Amino acid sequence: NAGVTQTPKFQVLKTGQSMTLQCAQDMNHNSMYWYRQDPGMGLRLIYYSASEGTTDKGEVPNGYNVSRLNKREFSLRLESAAPSQTSVYFCASSAQGGTEAFFGQGTRLTVV
Amino acid sequence: KNEVEQSPQNLTAQEGEFITINCSYSVGISALHWLQQHPGGGIVSLFMLSSGKKKHGRLIATINIQEKHSSLHITASHPRDSAVYICAAHNTDKLIFGTGTRLQVFP
Numbered sequence: 001n002a003g004v005t006q007t008p009k010f011q012v013l014k015t016g017q018s019m020t021l022q023c024a025q026d027m028n029h030n031s032m033y034w035y036r037q038d039p040g041m042g043l044r045l046i047y048y049s050a051s052e053g054t055t056d057k058g059e060v061p062n063g064y065n066v067s068r069l070n071k072r073e074f075s076l077r078l079e080s081a082a083p084s085q086t087s088v089y090f091c092a093s094s095a096q097g098g099t100e101a102f103f104g105q106g107t108r109l110t111v112v
Numbered sequence: 113k114n115e116v117e118q119s120p121q122n123l124t125a126q127e128g129e130f131i132t133i134n135c136s137y138s139v140g141i142s143a144l145h146w147l148q149q150h151p152g153g154g155i156v157s158l159f160m161l162s163s164g165k166k167k168h169g170r171l172i173a174t175i176n177i178q179e180k181h182s183s184l185h186i187t188a189s190h191p192r193d194s195a196v197y198i199c200a201a202h203n204t205d206k207l208i209f210g211t212g213t214r215l216q217v218f219p
Contacts (some may be wrong), residue, residue, distance in 0.1 A: 042114070042116065044209075045208075048205060048206060103155040
């Protein structure tokens with residue numbers, strides 16, 4: 001009963017370093033999402049993938065890239081980390097738009 | 113103005129009190145979600161509704177499509193209900209989140 005699995009749970013990066021956040025779901029969901037959560041703000045959509053092979057920008061895509069590797073996996077890449085990308089990142093999935101969403105446990109990223 | 117607004121931002125209650133959290137949205141939706149985020153950070157889905165009312169245990173969610181408004185009620189609140197409650201509007205393929213309501217229930 002894994003649901004949505006995110007790795008890592010915590011990460012500290014230096015400015016300019018790169019990293020990839022991994023997300024996998026075992027519910028055969030079509031739609032997958034990456035959000036960031038900052039104090040005082042709601043979760044904001046970075047990128048989403050409505051189906052395998054497609055990705056679209058969300059509200060705050062700058063500085064990020066994504067890959068929908070297959071139906072299970074959706075990764076988020078920071079090519080050159082900046083302090084403004086310090087945040088908690090959540091991956092989520094749903095069968096399709098308008099159905100219940102399931103969230104990973106989050107990744108707390110600090111960029112120094 | 114945010115597309116999804118929640119009120120209040122913070123709420124404290126004594127154990128046993130009836131709690132209401134409100135959510136207003138300005139976008140077209142296919143569904144409205146209520147989510148719970150505990151201090152550990154994990155987010156779980158409580159309700160998804162597109163009309164009327166849903167009940168699960170002590171939690172009740174209602175939605176008025178015409179008024180673009182939803183409420184989450186907690187009856188007989190308990191300290192374990194302490195969490196951040198988030199509403200989210202499902203708009204096409206995307207979820208648009210409110211900023212959350214932080215609830216603390218004291219014994």
